[in-house]
Amino acid sequence: MSGTLTLNKITAQRGISVGDAAKKIADLGWNPSYVQEAMTFPTDYKIAKAPKDPMKQVLRSYFPMQEEKDNRVYGALDAALRGDMFRNVEPRWVEWMKLFLAIIPFPEISAARSMAMVGRLAPGEDLRTGFTMQMVDEFRHSTIQMNLKKWYMENYIDPAGFDITEEAFGKCYATTIGRQFGEGFITGDAITSANVYLTVVAETAFTNTLFVAMPSEAARNGDYALPTVFLSVQSDESRHIGNGHSMLMSMLKEPENHLLLERDMRYAFWQNHAIVDAAIGTFIEYGTTNRDKTKESYAEMWHRWIFEDYYRTYMLPLEKYGIKIHHDDVQTAWKRLTEKHYVHKVAQFFAVGWSANFWRIEAQTDKDFEWFEHKYPGWYAQFGDFWKWYEKLSHRGQTNILFNSDVGYVYPHRCWSCLVPCLIREDMVTGEIDGKLYTFAHELDRWTAVEAFAGEYQGRPTPAMGRFSGRREWESVYHNVDIADAIKDLGFVRTDGKTLVAQPHLRFDEKEMWTLDDVRGHILKSPLLTLREMSPADREKHLAEYRKGFTINPCN
Amino acid sequence: MTAVQSVPAKSGAAGAAVFPDSDSRKYRYFEPRSKRATHYEDVTVDVQPDPERYLLQDWIISFPNGKGAYTKDNTAALSSSWHAFRAPDQEWERTHYQRQSKIETMVQSVIANGRKSGAPKGFDKAWVKILQNHLGAWKHAEFGLGTSLMQAQRYGYTQMINNATLTNSSYKLRLAQDITLYLAEIGMDIPGFDDAAGKRAWLEDKGWQGTREAIESIMGSADYLEQYFATNIVFEPLVGELFRSGFLMQVGSPNGDFITPAVISAAEADYERNLANTIDLMHLLVTDNQHAAHNKKLFQGWVNKHVALAGKAATGLQPIWSQPHSKPVQYADVRAQSVERIKKILGELGLVLPKE
Numbered sequence: 055m056s057g058t059l060t061l062n063k064i065t066a067q068r069g070i071s072v073g074d075a076a077k078k079i080a081d082l083g084w085n086p087s088y089v090q091e092a093m094t095f096p097t098d099y100k101i102a103k104a105p106k107d108p109m110k111q112v113l114r115s116y117f118p119m120q121e122e123k124d125n126r127v128y129g130a131l132d133a134a135l136r137g138d139m140f141r142n143v144e145p146r147w148v149e150w151m152k153l154f155l156a157i158i159p160f161p162e163i164s165a166a167r168s169m170a171m172v173g174r175l176a177p178g179e180d181l182r183t184g185f186t187m188q189m190v191d192e193f194r195h196s197t198i199q200m201n202l203k204k205w206y207m208e209n210y211i212d213p214a215g216f217d218i219t220e221e222a223f224g225k226c227y228a229t230t231i232g233r234q235f236g237e238g239f240i241t242g243d244a245i246t247s248a249n250v251y252l253t254v255v256a257e258t259a260f261t262n263t264l265f266v267a268m269p270s271e272a273a274r275n276g277d278y279a280l281p282t283v284f285l286s287v288q289s290d291e292s293r294h295i296g297n298g299h300s301m302l303m304s305m306l307k308e309p310e311n312h313l314l315l316e317r318d319m320r321y322a323f324w325q326n327h328a329i330v331d332a333a334i335g336t337f338i339e340y341g342t343t344n345r346d347k348t349k350e351s352y353a354e355m356w357h358r359w360i361f362e363d364y365y366r367t368y369m370l371p372l373e374k375y376g377i378k379i380h381h382d383d384v385q386t387a388w389k390r391l392t393e394k395h396y397v398h399k400v401a402q403f404f405a406v407g408w409s410a411n412f413w414r415i416e417a418q419t420d421k422d423f424e425w426f427e428h429k430y431p432g433w434y435a436q437f438g439d440f441w442k443w444y445e446k447l448s449h450r451g452q453t454n455i456l457f458n459s460d461v462g463y464v465y466p467h468r469c470w471s472c473l474v475p476c477l478i479r480e481d482m483v484t485g486e487i488d489g490k491l492y493t494f495a496h497e498l499d500r501w502t503a504v505e506a507f508a509g510e511y512q513g514r515p516t517p518a519m520g521r522f523s524g525r526r527e528w529e530s531v532y533h534n535v536d537i538a539d540a541i542k543d544l545g546f547v548r549t550d551g552k553t554l555v556a557q558p559h560l561r562f563d564e565k566e567m568w569t570l571d572d573v574r575g576h577i578l579k580s581p582l583l584t585l586r587e588m589s590p591a592d593r594e595k596h597l598a599e600y601r602k603g604f605t606i607n608p609c610n
Numbered sequence: 611m612t613a614v615q616s617v618p619a620k621s622g623a624a625g626a627a628v629f630p631d632s633d634s635r636k637y638r639y640f641e642p643r644s645k646r647a648t649h650y651e652d653v654t655v656d657v658q659p660d661p662e663r664y665l666l667q668d669w670i671i672s673f674p675n676g677k678g679a680y681t682k683d684n685t686a687a688l689s690s691s692w693h694a695f696r697a698p699d700q701e702w703e704r705t706h707y708q709r710q711s712k713i714e715t716m717v718q719s720v721i722a723n724g725r726k727s728g729a730p731k732g733f734d735k736a737w738v739k740i741l742q743n744h745l746g747a748w749k750h751a752e753f754g755l756g757t758s759l760m761q762a763q764r765y766g767y768t769q770m771i772n773n774a775t776l777t778n779s780s781y782k783l784r785l786a787q788d789i790t791l792y793l794a795e796i797g798m799d800i801p802g803f804d805d806a807a808g809k810r811a812w813l814e815d816k817g818w819q820g821t822r823e824a825i826e827s828i829m830g831s832a833d834y835l836e837q838y839f840a841t842n843i844v845f846e847p848l849v850g851e852l853f854r855s856g857f858l859m860q861v862g863s864p865n866g867d868f869i870t871p872a873v874i875s876a877a878e879a880d881y882e883r884n885l886a887n888t889i890d891l892m893h894l895l896v897t898d899n900q901h902a903a904h905n906k907k908l909f910q911g912w913v914n915k916h917v918a919l920a921g922k923a924a925t926g927l928q929p930i931w932s933q934p935h936s937k938p939v940q941y942a943d944v945r946a947q948s949v950e951r952i953k954k955i956l957g958e959l960g961l962v963l964p965k966e
Contacts, residue, residue, distance in 0.1 A: 067722070067725050067726060068798050069795065070791065070794050070795060070798070074794070075791055075794070078790050078791070078794050078805070079786075079787050079790055079791075081809060082749060082750060082753040082786055082787075082790060083753065083757070084750060084809070084812065084813060086826040086829060086830065087826075088819075088822065088823040088826040088827065089823070089826040089827045089829065089830030090830055091761075091826075091829050091830055092830055092831065092832040094761075094832055095764075112787055112791065113710075113714070113783065113784045113787045113788075114714050114717075114718065114787060114788065114791060117707060117710035117711040117713075117714050117784070118711045118714055118715060120707045120711070121707040121708055121710075121711035124703070124704055124707050124708075128704065138623065140621065140622045140623035140624065141621045141622065141623050142621075142622070143622040143623075144622065145622045148622060159657045160657060160658070160659065163657055163658060163769065163772075163773075164679075166763070166776060167763065167764045167772065168764075169760065170760055170761045170762075170763060170764035171764065173757070173760055173761070174761060182757065183787075185760075186756075186760065186779075186780070186783050189760060189763070189776060189779070189780075190706070190776070190780050193703055193706070193773060193776055193777075194703040194706075194707070196653075196657055196703075197653040197654065197702040197703040197704075197773075198703055198704075200652065200653035200654070200657060201649075201652075201653050201702075201704075204637070204652050204653065207635055207636075207637070208624065208635050209623065209624050210622060210623070210624060211621065211622050211623060211624060211625075211626050211627060211632070212629075212631075212632060213624070213631065213632070213633075213634050213635050214630075214631040214632075214634055217631070217634045217635070217636065217637055217638050217639075218637075218638060218639050219637065219639075220637075220639060220640075220655070220656040220657060220659065220664070221639035221656070221663070221664045223659065223664075224659045224663070224664030224665045224666060225664055225666040230667060230670070233659075233665075233667075233670055234670055234671070237669060237670055237671040237678075237679050238671060240679050240764070241669070241671040241672065241673060241678070241679045242671060242673060242674075276622075473670070509674065517674060518674065519674065520671050520672060520673060520674065521671070521672050521673075521674060521676075522670065522671060522672075523668070523669060523670060523671060523672035523676070523678070524665075524667045524668035524669050524670040524671075524672075524678070525666075525667040525668055525670075526667060526670050528666075528667060531666055531667060544666075545639075548630040548631040548634070549630070549631055549634060549638075550630045550631070553629075553630040553631070555631075562626070562627035562629055562632070563627065563629060564628075564629045564630060567629060567630065
């Protein structure tokens with residue numbers, strides 16, 4: 055066939071190679087000599103070696119590629135409506151999307167902003183093209199996710215919660231965990247936040263559970279929209295992983311960075327585990343109605359993607375460059391997910407607080423119990439009665455589970471570092487920052503807040519490092535406030551002025567829906583402020599009791 | 611019609627049951643600019659929160675100086691309502707990719723068809739030198755603005771400001787790359803074409819140093835709004851449009867080049883959108899019910915500073931107009947047009963062009 059004349063051969067013209075194109079574009083930058091670029095986001099890292107762009111993509115091919123991906127996404131959303139997707143979707147699942155989609159657009163757009171921070175730190179211009187595309191990608195992710203949420207709001211049976219989404223994000227006791235995640239990308243040392251925390255750990259390790267595992271579960275619940283959007287989002291991540299790795303390799307060249315890298319890998323891995331596993335683990339395990347025993351549990355997926363793929367093939371090889379990897383942290387995280395039932399305790403906490411959130415949480419039932427026990431042996435003994443209580447107390451006229459002393463649940467202390475409460479009670483520790491007492495879910499959380507986020511690390515000044523700030527313990531905002539007044543202040547009330555946005559069931563019937571009057575008369579307390587008010591002896595006694603845990607009373 | 615069954619709902623679809631807010635199908639936490647929220651507003655407004663909207667716990671991580679992720683003092687401008695701005699171009703991801711993709715397709719088609727017809731070989735020889743040296747230098751100016759705006763999009767107090775800055779950056783960086791690849795491609799068809807000459811000119815030619823200084827001054831500003839203002843209110847009309855519309859687009863064709871004007875034309879349409887966004891934002895600030903006088907004074911200071919730099923840049927470029935064989939336009943005429951243009955822009959904001 056080689057002698058055949060084809061149209062392609064007639065019209066073909068010499069073009070430039072991908073490598074050449076990338077090289078020429080990387081040469082667009084220069085070292086300013088009239089006015090220096092302002093170094094507005096400082097870092098304690100030293101970066102001397104110019105990172106390379108592993109993807110070598112240029113905007114000429116990038117934009118058409120992304121447009122085509124978009125066309126498929128929006129076409130699929132139209133098809134889902136034509137196919138009457140919402141007739142068959144599982145409301146249990148979509149309700150949790152009110153939380154998930156309230157959180158995720160902010161971390162996404164924060165990632166876009168953070169490209170400004172790393173873009174200026176990297177010497178040379180090679181990787182700037184990669185950062186540019188990531189910036190536009192993240193803009194894509196944020197607005198495509200907002201669009202998906204709007205689409206749910208317009209087509210799902212109960213739009214309440216979607217309709218207040220970004221306001222709710224700023225206020226809820228659960229979204230505060232997501233804010234810790236998103237703010238972590240853009241605040242503090244530019245490399246710690248925008249490179250290690252965001253790209254090297256969150257994107258490289260945890261987007262697999264976020265953007266791959268979750269879509270699979272969505273599809274099992276009749277939701278084809280989320281997989282369409284999020285798998286498209288995930289297809290951009292490989293470029294971001296490349297950016298992060300390239301920058302990391304440049305930093306590894308400088309031995310004086312190694313201590314900081316050890317610190318940041320440790321902080322970023324632990325906090326991603328604490329936050330992402332709490333949220334995504336709950337969505338996947340408790341938002342589903344599919345109890346196929348042959349499918350992987352969240353813990354099994356975590357082992358495959360985080361333990362085998364990330365830890366073994368990404369983190370471990372860093373040791374040969376002289377970075378100390380804390381193997382024990384990975385093992386501890388794994389044990390928290392399996393033996394210590396971390397995800398289940400998070401789901402339990404979210405459920406206890408249902409009245410102060412903005413989505414519906416349905417009780418788990420016998421069918422769910424069987425699956426949980428199969429996947430997480432010992433689950434029923436710890437959580438079975440709780441969910442029976444939850445179902446029993448889901449009817450109006452019952453005492454709100456948050457305040458119902460018959461149940462036996464003890465409201466947890468909040469971790470000052472990851473903002474997930476101290477749910478594995480025996481691991482809870484306390485610590486001091488500037489003479490003030492704080493509570494932490496684990497020793498590594500204490501280390502993060504007290505030692506890592508400080509102006510000095512192991513004797514080395516770290517002037518660029520961020521600080522934990524604000525009213526981090528959500529409960530302290532409503533200390534000594536009636537829950538009904540708090541809910542009203544939060545804006546988590548439907549437009550009739552009385553019906554709660556949140557409901558502890560999926561009964562779409564006004565008669566069954568809780569109102570402010572159904573929850574009024576109970577006072578919220580801040581565990582931290584209460585702890586600080588105690589005498590030293592009482593405090594020690596309280597902490598010892600807390601660490602012993604609690605037992606849910608039998609529910610008959 | 612039968613009554614809607616409210617219990618039990620057998621479908622998860624809208625309308626399957628009636629209960630409080632079962633019909634609440636609009637985002638109800640922000641005031642749309644018009645009667646109904648646009649799609650752009652729905653996917654943009656309030657995604658970047660702040661303590662006013664709606665961070666109950668304030669920023670929960672801070673920089674070592676105690677400042678949170680976004681603060682109002684990232685610019686010297688003041689506003690009684692940073693949240694009021696809506697970008698007139700209403701750009702969100704889908705419209706952005708559609709537009710950028712169409713431009714890339716158009717640019718590549720023009721270049722491919724031009725090359726197929728052997729057009730670059732027919733370019734006037736003096737014009738080829740101009741493309742090599744001066745368009746080659748200009749791509750760095752566009753890149754500088756793109757990276758400067760990439761930096762700026764980190765600092766604005768609202769999502770609307772930052773996203774408009776981000777898309778502006780994206781347009782500039784696309785153009786810089788388009789020019790780079792265009793020159794590399796026609797360079798393969800033109801014997802002796804020196805692809806590296808443009809950067810040399812940018813760094814060393816006396817005529818380009820004013821432009822480089824103006825660009826580096828924008829890149830070096832630590833005030834994100836000054837970067838956005840200086841780019842679109844000052845540099846673009848006085849230097850950007852001057853060189854693109856006032857030279858490349860008008861002089862190309864008489865010198866045998868129908869490709870360059872098409873490659874550059876997209877940038878002029880980009881600028882119209884970015885200018886509209888910038889004027890709207892600045893207009894809000896110069897008419898602010900509390901800070902109008904402060905902002906006007908500040909902006910006039912920016913005008914004075916960057917007009918002087920842009921004027922120097924334009925003067926430096928003047929000799930280029932006399933280099934082509936065919937000279938359909940005179941520098942003095944296009945310079946007068948660009949001065950008129952900036953006067954109109956400044957007039958929208960109640961600002962004045964300083965006397966040279």
